[in-house]
Amino acid sequence: MKLKVENLTKKFKKIKVLNNLNISIESNGIYCLLGRNGAGKTTLLKIISGYIPKYEGNIYIDNIKIPKGQIPKNLCFIEEKVKQLNKPIKELYKISSTFYENWDYELANELSEKFNLDLNQKFKKLSFGMQTITNSIIALCSNSKITLLDEPMLGFDSILREQFYESIIESYQRSPKLIIISTHLIDEIANYCEKVMIMNSGKIILNETIENINEKSFSIIGEAKEVENAIKDLNILSKEYVSNYMHATLYDENTQNLTGNFNIEKISLQKLFGKMVGGKTNE
Numbered sequence: 001m002k003l004k005v006e007n008l009t010k011k012f013k014k015i016k017v018l019n020n021l022n023i024s025i026e027s028n029g030i031y032c033l034l035g036r037n038g039a040g041k042t043t044l045l046k047i048i049s050g051y052i053p054k055y056e057g058n059i060y061i062d063n064i065k066i067p068k069g070q071i072p073k074n075l076c077f078i079e080e081k082v083k084q085l086n087k088p089i090k091e092l093y094k095i096s097s098t099f100y101e102n103w104d105y106e107l108a109n110e111l112s113e114k115f116n117l118d119l120n121q122k123f124k125k126l127s128f129g130m131q132t133i134t135n136s137i138i139a140l141c142s143n144s145k146i147t148l149l150d151e152p153m154l155g156f157d158s159i160l161r162e163q164f165y166e167s168i169i170e171s172y173q174r175s176p177k178l179i180i181i182s183t184h185l186i187d188e189i190a191n192y193c194e195k196v197m198i199m200n201s202g203k204i205i206l207n208e209t210i211e212n213i214n215e216k217s218f219s220i221i222g223e224a225k226e227v228e229n230a231i232k233d234l235n236i237l238s239k240e241y242v243s244n245y246m247h248a249t250l251y252d253e254n255t256q257n258l259t260g261n262f263n264i265e266k267i268s269l270q271k272l273f274g275k276m277v278g279g280k281t282n283e
């Protein structure tokens with residue numbers, strides 16, 4: 001599947017939450033969407049899903065323009081904290097199977113077993129984490145060609161999260177699709193997705209493969225003059241000085257040939273994210 005978001009602007013009471021935002025996704029894959037609280041992730045996913053009809057710009061799926069406010073065929077969007085009807089889980093699966101034409105019964109059974117869900121239990125009787133897992137299972141089993149998961153791991157403990165990541169991969173391997181996961185669990189998701197999009201100030205400021213990000217993200221520490229000279233032509237995200245030492249963070253592909261009396265090491269996606277968007281929220 002292809003997804004294109006073109007010049008998307010969304011205002012709430014004159015405040016621009018999305019500001020001429022563009023995304024182009026050319027093929028299926030597992031993508032993650034990062035941004036600080038209030039960055040506009042949910043708003044973006046809701047617009048793509050047709051839940052917010054008023055906006056400027058265009059959404060294209062497989063090169064076809066989606067009319068504003070229309071829920072695209074073959075798309076499933078699961079919001080954070082979504083409330084289901086207070087019915088037993090097996091009823092919710094049944095209802096969902098009539099809703100989603102490619103519903104995967106086998107995967108629904110497998111995942112329910114994996115997460116020890118009692119299919120006779122009513123939704124409201126489930127713990128918060130189990131409610132979230134039910135929603136996320138429904139999203140994966142919907143087998144939608146575009147699956148948008150907005151903070152699908154809310155309330156999960158670390159074991160549940162690990163199992164859920166495995167389930168996403170399993171569902172993707174059974175039936176490749178375009179999955180976008182919005183999350184704050186940055187370093188965890190980095191192990192499972194291939195591409196990362198970072199939102200800030202209403203725009204996508206980074207849209208890269210994890211592989212490229214790893215190749216470009218570094219920190220360098222050493223004698224200030226020497227470091228300054230070595231990195232003067234590179235993309236510097238931050239600089240800090242302690243006496244005559246300097247610590248800098250770089251995002252640049254031309255770091256391979258840096259040599260000198262300093263230490264250079266890779267940094268995590270979490271750290272890079274902090275350097276790129278730290279100190280700025282839309283709130």
Ligand SMILES: Nc1ncnc2c1ncn2[C@@H]1O[C@H](COP(=O)(O)OP(=O)(O)OP(=O)(O)O)[C@@H](O)[C@H]1O
Nearest residue numbers: 012017035036037038039040041042043044282283
């Ligand atoms: N219906 C609405 N009316 C007015 N303002 C809204 C509405 N929905 C969202 N906003 C505002 O838009 C901004 C972006 O919100 P959004 O929920 O999209 O961010 P987010 O990146 O998903 O945040 P979080 O990570 O905290 O869930 C926030 O400032 C929010 O208060």
